Amino acid sequence: MLRYYFEELRYQKVTVSVYSFNEESIALHKRLGFKQEGCLRRMIYTRGQYFDRLLFGLTADEFAVRK
Numbered sequence: 001m002l003r004y005y006f007e008e009l010r011y012q013k014v015t016v017s018v019y020s021f022n023e024e025s026i027a028l029h030k031r032l033g034f035k036q037e038g039c040l041r042r043m044i045y046t047r048g049q050y051f052d053r054l055l056f057g058l059t060a061d062e063f064a065v066r067k
Helices: 002-008 024-033 062-066
Strands: 013-019 035-046 049-059
Touching: 002 013, 002 062, 013 024, 013 035, 024 049, 049 062
Parallel strands: none
Antiparallel strands: 013 049, 035 049
């Protein structure tokens, strides 16, 4: 999907947001080369507590290096 996004559609950057309790998704995005770019603190209340929303980004240049 990332190849299509960058090479076919020619986008320069993809961004995602992940809640901090979703450790599997955080690990996946890091494995794919995404860099954490920000943190919106205490954005969701679930499971009896507040969690952060983490922002990740990957540029076309970063993707090309990882291929």
